[in-house]
Amino acid sequence: MTTEIKVPVLPESVADATVATWHVQVGEKFSRDQVLVDIETDKVVLEVPTTSDGVLTDISQAEGATVLGDQVIGTFSEGSGEGDATPAVPQEAAAPAASGGASKVIDIIVPVLPESVADATVATWHVAEGDSVSVDQNLVDIETDKVVLEVVAQDNGVIGKIIHAEGDTVLGSQKIGELNAGASVNTTATATPDQAISSDELASPSVRRLMTEKGLSAGDVTGSGKGGRISKEDVEAAVAAKSAPSAPAKSAPVAAVQDLGERTQKRVPMTRLRKTIATRLLEAKNSTAMLTTFNEVNMKPIMDLRAQYKDVFEKTHDTRLGFMSFYVKAVTEALKRFPGVNASIDGDDIVYHNFFDISIAVSTPRGLVTPVLRDADQLSMAGIENGIRDLAIKGRDGKLAIADMTGGNFTITNGGVFGSLLSTPILNLPQAAILGMHKIQDRPMAVNGKVEILPMMYLALSYDHRLIDGKESVGFLVTIKELLEDPARLLLDI
Known part of the structure; x- marks a missing residue:
């Protein structure tokens, strides 16, 4: 059966959105609840998960396209040959866990926000992917325009995936990360390197789009954020560094560059x-x-x-x-x-x-x-x-x-x-x-x-x-x- 992939309903104050990243391509298989595409608004990034196992059959709106709420952007066929592929994903996560005991994935969720607060910001992650945590340990601070809310670990385990990095705008009850409960550092070590080198994990959709416009890959940019995450400032610095060699090659004095280098400035976003x-x-x-x-x-x-x-x-x-x-x-x-x-x-x-x-x-x-x-x-x-x-x-x-x-x-x-x-x-x-x-x-x-x-x-x-x-x-x-x-x-x- 063919199922339509639609843009989520947008908030009242948001007129349209942009297709940021397709995580699967036409013909690829996926499993239930896997994120197919990221939809970026001027406030948040919305994830569109699949409702069942299947195969992507069509992408009608490519990355960068402007879309409206509830608009069809693709289709997939349910259950086509997915039976053989489904065990492959859990197997990778479950196999390492056998040495350290069974583990389960617990979603890290933004607390319910007060009625007067529309959204919040991920202020500080106190842990990184692969870190071992204990029950009731503070994992992340969520900042609203009035108070800072703490999100604590519900169980002992290891931090799996951090979905929303520091500075991201999030909504109440939104998933921002995963905790592998019952796991140890050794059990998740094999999965972490693949995630660490993924450009999708290192940069937000808007930053990835900027990198594409500038002709840069993840390897060309040095991330200054936690876990090597890449910001827009890092991309701009990489662009400047890429173009810098041509200027000194002519006759620019090295001393002048050093003098200019001493006059630095730091740009940080205002807190909520x-x-x-x-x-x-x-x-x-x-x-x-x-x-x-x-x-x-x-x-x-x-x-x-x-x-x-x-x-x-x-x-x-x-x-x-x-x-x-x-x-x-x-x-x-x-x-x-x-x-x-x-x-x-x-x-x-x-x-x-x-x-x-x-x-x-x-x-x-x-x-x-x-x-x-x-x-x-x-x-x-x-x-x-x-x-x-x-x-x-x-x-x-x-x-x-x-x-x-x-x-x-x-x-x-x-x-x-x-x-x-x-x-x-x-x-x-x-x-x-x-x-x-x-x-x-x-x-x-x-x-x-x-x-x-x-x-x-x-x-x-x-x-x-x-x-x-x-x-x-x-x-x-x-x-x-x-x-x-x-x-x-x-x-x-x-």
Whole structure:
């Protein structure tokens, strides 16, 4: 029976696709679930597997052809002479396994993505093909625009095939690799060299197309990626190296080439988090009437209070008494007095929040994130310190979940820990205001007609002027100043 090979249904935002690579040719036999062809869109590469054993009878759309969703691109005949060939594929994989025990292939799957996340990126493979792994070992990090998801090994075994390399865009529940469960390194060693030398494994379809256009083979290009994988930059470097000998052959000075070689630059793609940060910051600048007001606060009362009680506080609560707990307490109290600051704009409506979820800006290796401290008004000083510490550790280790990042009515960012003396923080949409804390620095101040050296800190409140008036913003900031300069007011609620 003849069966049609069709392009998968394309996502709504994708108009057409390209036939990237045919893995079989007309007349070749294949087995059930074998990938016949790769279809490349501007976002992902879609694999078209076969639904049964058979023989390819026709290719109507060759590599490079532009196709539409559900379009017929070829045909195959089911079961024609495949009975003899079918055992050959499993035999190669099963024969080596006999020496190390039976093994089975487990698919490495992208976790189910949250509803608000359309796709993700393969961030880092912690293993390579042929590596031995143990159960629950982290195999690969999948990066969304909010969090990093870890994919762990479901069993002991050896990594077989890595289908999607670092930087590839993937969808939820998509297969990105294979794990040979129960196998050992020796059992898969015979299969690995054939895979390692395959140009299909070393380069993505778009890179292979570029190599074809440039007249290069896999042997002409040195891959800089993990496992020798080839990127577009590697192809461009190979093209430059191929054309370089003709220039020096004339009379180009060798020294000049060496001097130019010392001036290098590195081009890397932006991470999804960095792209999201850039988009949101630009949106905040372009879609809000953002204004910043400043004040300064005398930090001596809080510093004296910390010096007096920090040891007994740490002994009692098993956590350090920092400045952030005072900031959060002061902000929470000020938000109660100025509910307009604890609001947001939703279309033509103003949404007033009757809870106090404070976003805390945390610097991580991946970029600046703002995890949320829930119900800050119900937390003690120790609870606030522990909550912020836990969020900072999660951010550092890449363990922040979607639930840690969503929500938040007001943001506190402390650039003072990096030495910033003054700044104008940008709104964290859809919030209406953000408070910037800065470096505490001794400065001469006039106090009761006399000059005193005091530890002073600038406060900066950026706010959306569409929602918050100048009087309200200044009153809010002055309230924070008064509460910090007289911490007893926080306890007495005055």
